[in-house]
Amino acid sequence: MIRNLVKITVLPFMIGLLSLGNISEKEREFTKTEDFSQYSTEGLDLFYTAPLPEETLQDVIPSYFPLALTGQMYIGFKEALAFKESQGNYFSINTFGYLGKYQFGASTxxxxxxxxxxxxxxxxxxQEKAFLLNTSRNKWVxxxxxxxxxxxxxGGVKxxxxxxxxxxxxxxxxxxxxxxxxxxxxxxxxAFGTSIESYLRKFSGYDVSFVQAVKRPRLGDIW
Structure with a gap:
């Protein structure tokens, strides 16, 4: 019984070893690891990234500031607010004439x-620059x-x-x-019945320390 079990176990292993010796030179050439150190992309124009839909983050945020500011940080704050205002639509104009992604009035x-x-x-x-400027002004005030x-x-709101x-x-x-x-x-x-209290609740707890308080912000203040 044991002798037969050894034959059953060892025989396929031996056949496998013998088959390795029959691999052709062409097959060995195909399976070997290629050395890519001799290749270079230097001098080539490579375009592997698509522009962000907003095409604005580099304009609004300094180059040294991480772009992964999502969730409860500045980008998360402004995108959540934009969705409430216009569902993030840059080209939205509401019935009262408020404009864009953040629904700005002409006077603001x-x-x-x-x-x-x-x-x-x-x-x-x-529009992205305007949001940052206006938020900076509000933070100053x-x-x-x-x-x-x-x-x-x-008023019942933290x-x-x-x-x-x-x-x-x-x-x-x-x-x-x-x-x-x-x-x-x-x-x-x-005009739609939205209250201060609702915004205080809905947009609480974001880290907006990135926004600087600026008394009289202008477009030239953006990096």
């Missing part, structure tokens, strides 16, 4: 030096309120820096100040 654009709304709606890169109220509860900045995008920084300083008694709803 004027504050940051953008006069030509026809050019603005056609220019995704400009609300800098003391951010410091004073972050982590506290006002206050965070990102929530304040989102609410300022909705209602303007002045309305956010009134809400916070009145203990939530003085609120604001936009």
């Amino acid at each position: 654009l004027d504050l940051i030096g953008i006069k030509n709304t026809k050019n603005f709606i056609k220019n995704p890169a400009l 609300l800098r003391r309120d951010i410091k004073r109220y972050s982590g506290k509860w006002v 206050i965070t820096e990102s929530g304040i900045l989102a609410a300022a995008h909705l209602a303007g920084p002045g309305s956010v100040k009134l809400f916070l300083r009145s203990g939530g008694e003085t609120s604001f709803n936009d």
